[in-house]
Amino acid sequence: MLDLGKYIIFSLLSIFLSISSFSETRKFNIGKIATKQEVAGWDIDIRPDGLGAPKGSGDALSGEEVYAERCASCHGDFGEGIDRWPELVGGSGTLSSHDPVKTTGSYWPYASTIYDYVYRSMPFGEAQSLTYDETYKIVAYLLNMNDIIDEDFILSNKNIGKIKMPNRNGFLLPDPRPDVKNLNGNPCMKNCNTPTKIIGKARDIDVTPEDEKS
């Protein structure tokens, strides 16, 4: 009996200790614990390895229709971009040119990013209105238009982390700045050798907005 009493006391003590250690880690005791359901509704991001990708699938063939309906009015039927809305297709081989064209095909390093972005913020002004399957279809359509997957390839949560994007290795890490010559806080102060000829004026380019004259 004595042992049982000891056991009870020990149990109560351990419960008390665990409660007190819990409140110790919660320094201020502010806020509430989020439920799984609450988190699931907001936690929509997807990582390059596919972590977070919701269950679903779609191919480019069925994606064409969704794209035409939800995307083409701004981005064009073939992802060429209308007016100043972004082009989504092409640009391959232009990144080192005078006029680089950065599209999902030529520049974006991860397919997951396309899904994540399309789902969270497209169509412009109708964010998070696409279904998971519609989003997979649109992404598959874009990947196919950029010659990254075949038109009958079924893109899904299982393989979106494995798509190899053309510019996957086009990014440099870490940040090498400061990358200019280290002057150690002592730049030239007098008779410095620097060109002072005017070679361009913004006024001549004439693209600066002007206030209406009074």
Add this chain to the structure above:
Amino acid sequence: MAKEKKDIISRRSVIKAGVGLGALGLSSKSLLAKEANNKNLPPNVPEWTETLGDGVDVNPYGMPSEFESNVIRRNVEWLTASTESSVNFTPLQDLEGIVTPNGLCFERHHGGTAIINPIDYRLMINGLVDREMIFTLDDLKRFPQVNKFYFLECAANGGMEWKGSQLNGCQYTFGMVHNVQYTGVKLFDLIQETGLKNNAKWVLAEGSDSSGMTRSIPIEKIKDDCIIAWAMNGEALRPEQGYPIRLVVPGWEGNMWVKWLRRIEFGDKPYMTREETSKYTDLLSDGKARMFTWVMDAKSVITSPCPEKPVLQKGIHQIRGLAWSGRGKIKRVDVSLDGGKNWKTAQLHSPVLEKSLTRFTIPFEWNGEEMLLQSRAIDETNYVQPTIKELQNIRGVNSIYHNNSIATWLISKNGKVDNVRLG
């Protein structure tokens, strides 16, 4: 196809309508009379002395003088497809000291300004924490608070000037920066509440606006100085600056300062969001791009004279300017009147705070001759603000972001000032 065309037209007309309204806003006529009214000058008694003025409460929330109606944010319409995903610029040329008035802080939206009733505001913290949690605005205000001045600069500030001088104004070439005092709670204090798993190395900050803005931030920065802010310059955040809550990431590019913040997720790897891969990466001339270039390097600009502030008469004037560095305090600013051949050190005005705009001035005399004005910042790490040529030699001209080079203002013989490129 017919339907698509209709969509395009309606989209266009919507945009057009929006732009039209914007233009109306900008077109307020200057109220500055060209000539002074002799009736108001000595020895006469001015009209405002002879009559009573407005009583209190005519403007329960005070506004600037009607004669300052030209001191406004401005955008460059041709830059973007719509004003909801666009930027405007702070009128630095009209401001003094280091504090940017709230209504003049430049705006950068990706899906327009979210309007959030604070009663409906929630901040979620999830991922690699011991307890996934939700905080209300009142909850956040119960934590110990901090009050800090920081500059916020868009990484694309000056982005149009890589190839040559393009926009003829201090506002358009340097105005994607502002400086306010933030009130909030250190993000690290919230982590003390949620606990943190050992393998948590990255944070995803997510906005609740229509773009669902997301950026990855390394955990070291979070532990260092990031703030969850609800106030700027003593009052609640403006809606366009993230009301009721924005993230403050001192010294780092503005895109990371997520507005209308709804969620902080901890993970063991970066999330590689659209903003940190397809945007805000710095394309070099060989076609490779730098990624995660977060810090804003030291920079300065002469805010007067400048293209918007011509020199109106000969004699003594004060060069006024701003300098800042994402790596700490400004140590020194030099000014040249001859395009960088000879330099003089300007006076820094207190307070000189780390990762904050710093005001400098230096007097100069204009005798009616041409002058090439430049300013050059040096920060406490001894980094010296470079010339555009130095940056171009290393990065080419297509990187868009992180142009912190020295600008040149040409004062012409008629006193007009131009943004020019030297070479």
